[in-house]
Amino acid sequence: MTDHSLTIRTALPDDSGALRRLAELDSARPLSGSVLIAELDGAPLAAVSVETGAATADPFQHSADAVRLLRLRRYQLDSARPLSGSVLIAELDGVPLAAVSVETGAATADPFQHSADAVRLLRLRRYQLLRQGGDVAPARSLLRRLVPNPAR
Numbered sequence: 001m002t003d004h005s006l007t008i009r010t011a012l013p014d015d016s017g018a019l020r021r022l023a024e025l026d027s028a029r030p031l032s033g034s035v036l037i038a039e040l041d042g043a044p045l046a047a048v049s050v051e052t053g054a055a056t057a058d059p060f061q062h063s064a065d066a067v068r069l070l071r072l073r074r075y076q077l078d079s080a081r082p083l084s085g086s087v088l089i090a091e092l093d094g095v096p097l098a099a100v101s102v103e104t105g106a107a108t109a110d111p112f113q114h115s116a117d118a119v120r121l122l123r124l125r126r127y128q129l130l131r132q133g134g135d136v137a138p139a140r141s142l143l144r145r146l147v148p149n150p151a152r
Contacts, residue, residue, distance in 0.1 A: 004041055006066065008073055011035040011047065018044040019056070026056040036073055038066040048074055068095050072110045088125055090118035100126055 011019060015037060016030075022044055023030040034050035046057035048070040055070065057063035072095075086102035098109035100122040107123065109115035 006045075006069075007039045007042075008070060009037060009039070011037040015044070019047055022047055022056045022058060025058050025060070028054075028056045031056060036070050038063075038070050040066070046070055050074055050077065065093075065095055068110065068113070072096055075111055076108060088122045090115070090122055092118075098122055102126055102129065 011031075011034075015035075018037070019035060020030045031047050031049045031054060033052075035047050036050060037047045038045045040061070044058070045061055046055060046063045046066040048055045048067065053071065053074060055067050057067050088100045088102060089096055090098045092113070096110070097113050097115045098107060098118040100107045100119065105123060105126060107119045109119050
């Protein structure tokens with residue numbers, strides 16, 4: 001089994017050559033403006049324009065998941081209401097589709113996936129958790145038991 005490192009970051013001016021190469025491989029126009037880039041083991045794999053959502057990717061690599069992650073990150077950056085505290089997350093094949101805040105019910109979802117059902121189911125699960133104790137504290141307690149707290 002080989003370990004690979006996927007990095008998502010904002011493209012820098014030095015990345016213009018890499019963005020041009022990705023566009024040539026994908027038979028597309030090079031992305032301009034603010035761009036997010038995904039690198040697999042340090043090599044450019046895919047890129048998404050923050051302004052337009054347009055994507056270019058290396059068609060000779062398995063890049064669809066990287067494009068989905070880039071678009072989700074783009075959506076997170078554009079989101080007016082950042083989620084905080086305890087969050088329920090829906091994933092498909094390990095790729096996040098949607099998230100709902102337990103405290104507020106605010107949701108964020110990947111707009112390029114069919115995530116409306118995921119948001120609806122997460123909100124239903126939130127309702128069920130809150131109804132158990134009538135308060136957010138029991139939901140937090142339950143979530144802590146289900147999912148270990150990440151290091152902060």
